[in-house]
Amino acid sequence: MRSKANRKKRFNKHWENKGYTKKAIKFYKFLCKVKFKMLKDYEADIIYWEINHSGWLRDLWQPLVYISQEYINKVSKEQEDVHVRSVPFIRVWVHWDGSNPYRGNGFTHQPSKHEWHIVKPGYYRLHIRRKSYLWNQEMKYLVHEMFYHKGMPAFNPRNARCYVNAPTRAFHKLNYHYEEIKKQKLAEKQAIKDRKEDTYNRLKNKRIMQNIMERERNKERASRVRGITPTRETVAFFQALAVGSVISEK
Numbered sequence: 314m315r316s317k318a319n320r321k322k323r324f325n326k327h328w329e330n331k332g333y334t335k336k337a338i339k340f341y342k343f344l345c346k347v348k349f350k351m352l353k354d355y356e357a358d359i360i361y362w363e364i365n366h367s368g369w370l371r372d373l374w375q376p377l378v379y380i381s382q383e384y385i386n387k388v389s390k391e392q393e394d395v396h397v398r399s400v401p402f403i404r405v406w407v408h409w410d411g412s413n414p415y416r417g418n419g420f421t422h423q424p425s426k427h428e429w430h431i432v433k434p435g436y437y438r439l440h441i442r443r444k445s446y447l448w449n450q451e452m453k454y455l456v457h458e459m460f461y462h463k464g465m466p467a468f469n470p471r472n473a474r475c476y477v478n479a480p481t482r483a484f485h486k487l488n489y490h491y492e493e494i495k496k497q498k499l500a501e502k503q504a505i506k507d508r509k510e511d512t513y514n515r516l517k518n519k520r521i522m523q524n525i526m527e528r529e530r531n532k533e534r535a536s537r538v539r540g541i542t543p544t545r546e547t548v549a550f551f552q553a554l555a556v557g558s559v560i561s562e563k
Contacts, residue, residue, distance in 0.1 A: 340484050345484075348373050359490050360483040369409075372460050375438045382434045388455060403431040405439055405457040406521045411478060414467035429462050438464030495519035 326351075346352050347370050357364065358402040364370045380403065389401035407427045431437060443453040461467065 334470070336470055337468045339488075341465075343484050343487065344373055344466065344480060347480075356487060360489055363373075363479050363483040363486070372408075373480065374460060375440045375458075377436045378439055378441065379436050380431055380434055384429065385434060388457075391454065398430065398432075400432055403457055405429040405431060405437075405459050407459050407462055413462050413471075414478075415462055415502060424506070429459055431457075434547045438448050 317497075346356075347364065360370075366522050383402055386401045388403045392404060405428065407429055409427075412426060413429075438459065440458045442456050442458070444456045467478065469478055469481045469485075
């Protein structure tokens with residue numbers, strides 16, 4: 314088993330190379346399986362409610378869209394509250410009911426609830442559509458929408474406070490199922506190992522007792538003939554007696 318310092322070193326190295334923890338990578342692999350319906354039958358049965366009733370696992374992300382700086386400047390001028398920020402930005406409406414998980418983690422400029430502000434150009438997972446005003450159906454304006462903050466579901470490594478985060482809750486639920494299976498398999502392996510050890514110890518003790526009893530019999534046999542020196546005639550007599558007994562049996 315690795316030491317605590319070695320585990321921490323490997324964790325930091327993986328974080329520097331990938332930008333995510335191993336558990337977070339497993340989480341996003343799980344989302345890909347859900348998105349493209351690649352789950353196994355028993356896995357789909359375990360998280361049946363999260364997939365079919367909650368609705369948060371149906372729409373996980375939007376296709377990638379490139380947002381240029383010119384587009385940001387153009388949309389920022391058309392927005393009503395352009396003076397909210399000192400730089401041009403695009404307001405994106407977020408469908409997720411939970412609070413912003415990135416607020417206070419290097420994204421302090423982001424709002425806290427159903428908004429996400431795009432400041433820098435790049436690729437973003439969002440949907441752009443035109444919407445009409447209530448008082449004038451002919452006038453339309455652009456609406457930018459996301460399913461989740463930052464375009465993707467956020468991963469919560471602990472299952473204690475993710476009651477709103479359905480993707481994370483479903484991942485932990487499935488992961489708990491696999492952990493139970495793993496514990497069961499380890500328990501079965503340990504039971505087999507214990508049975509083998511018990512059988513080995515029982516046979517070993519039996520052999521030790523047989524050796525002890527054999528030594529005791531040899532000692533007793535030696536004590537009965539102690540002090541008697543067999544001569545050549547005595548040996549020949551007993552050999553002839555043994556041969557005669559064998560012939561008589563045949």
